[in-house]
Amino acid sequence: MDQIIAATEPSGLRETLPIAVREFTEAAISANTRRAYRADLDHFLLWGGSVPSSAETIARYLSVHAERLSIATLARRLVSISKAHTSRGFPNPVTSDLVHLTMRGIRRVHGKPQRQSAALLVQDVRRMIAGFGDNPTDLRDRALILIGFAGALRRSELRAINCSDIARVPHGLLIQITRSKTDQEGNGRKIGIPYGRTVACPVLALEAWLARAQIGEGPIFRPIDRQGVIAETALSGEAVAHIIKRRAKAAGLDPTRYSGHSLRAGLATSAAEAGVPTWKIKAQTGHRSDAVLSRYIRDGEMFIQNAASVL
Template sequence: MNVMNNTDELKTVVEIPLELDRLANNAEEAARAFIAAGTAANTVRSYRSALTYWSAWLQLRYGRALGDGPLPDTVALQFILDHLARPLDNDDWSHLLPPGIDAALVAAKVKSKTGALAFNTVSHRLAVLSKWHQANQWPSPTEAVGVRTLLREARKAQSRQGVQVRKKTAAVLEPLQALLATCTDGVRGIRDRALLLLAWSGGGRRRSEVVGLSVNDVRQLDAETWIYTLGATKTDNSGVRREMPLRGPAAQALAAWIEVAAATSGPLFRRLYKGGRVSGRGLSGDQVARIVQRRAKLAGLEGDWSAHSLRSGFVTEAGRQGVPLGEVMAMTEHRSVGTVMGYFQAGSLLGSRASRLLENTKAEETGANLEVHPYSTEAKAR
């Protein structure tokens, strides 16, 4: 093997050597394409919306375009002060965004209405700005100590004034049963019942995971058990397909829907035409959310309902019933213990004996031997 000849040939092919710490332009574009393709569609939409807002706000506030270069931490600080309401001494609220700019953002349709933004919205847009800087290999202004301190203290100030971070209502067992009780309207009810039970009993599936399932992703083991297969999800993009169980009522509901849908391929959960005729088109994530909201309204349930209610409800109910956290996370595929613990602990505490000390004392005094479930209005004899 003639090493010298091979080296000469390579020199004629590579006209401009790359620097070791830099990517070629086309390689950088390819890397961006991989990142975009590996990100859930809902996440991409939320990123796009946040960056559109940043672009409009920067132009109006600073006369600067997003992408001109890294932003200093003062811009992130100003964004927080412009958009988060702070309490005043007279019990009123104020934020620093000039009314003219506020109105212009609404007119440009990047903001739904004038006024301060919710804490969660501001936090999300700061997180997207950080992602944007990371993608461009710039230092993120949101990591500055001053920015993180201001955001933390602003949250405390709002909390002291009674402003709480909004969470979707968790569909624990009783409200879930109320949702299912409304699914009596023919084909639509059969579909919605199967969807609700798969999303809930199948491990609190995200709406993107539910609409991503195809008919070929499910198979029946016996009358009481089905298996469904998950591919890429928000927290698992490894490409390894994982099988999850569906048992009892969830398995029965899925069997009923598949029989009615009469499909051998394509989306598992489909849109319906008038008259209950099944379409070949799959549901969208937004339609899953609307199904949950519609069923909650029909059931007369109060609260802030969404597709996420099924996921949080599954975890909360598992905590109520004392299911080990590891088993819960194996089903939900949560990667962060901190993310799942809030719901799990809330459910665990609802069933805790420590929360019923007075009831236990009264039971001893009256000689009764009763167990009162924290969500039940009736005492059940042991």
């Protein structure tokens, strides 16, 4: 394990650096990313790999696991192995032609379309919240689903919202997203949540939940136990995903098709279907590039002026 930890540190000279420098270099990589690097490298080392390694060894590692691991997992392992070499000043065998050709061949032989969580479209969201009561759990879940959809929020962003992140304005709410998956430096961004034109209004749903739960500070989305006691802490990301799956199932949808990402994907797809310009969708979702967003845009626009509509 010591070899794994040393290989994934930001610098091979870590022990000689001043404490303050060590702290900042460690902060450059998130804890989750650091754990992923170590787990991936652990697998490589336990198989018989080493750091430094040769291109031939890495190519053989890939070929041995080509049928056992997904292509996405193999690609992530290469990133971790690459980081282990560059962070310690070793030549990087991952960039070799041999490794690139091996991965290209694996993709051609074993490649499959990446499975994505289904998008919860606006009609699905309305179906999910239909019949919700005024008990605390229903009020919380209604607000969580509608705010998550309207804000195109990741589950990590949704659970992290605090009362201090919300500002009431005449047109609805401004929510400060302090940190997200693509904003590790914590620059933050603001999103607007307008009043809805139907009973599925995210602003009113959130106000109803906060009033009932008497939440004036701290996390806005919290666990509720079987006795109806509302916790002081925030929901976990897993709990957010569980709520979405459970409510999807209750609405007659297949819960295995949905995840914590489904609300975010649903807003992007539904907005594209409604003809909202790409730049406006991008402003709400926070996508930095068009590459990922374009998948949702294509899905949403697939039936707009479809050539088969002449039938």
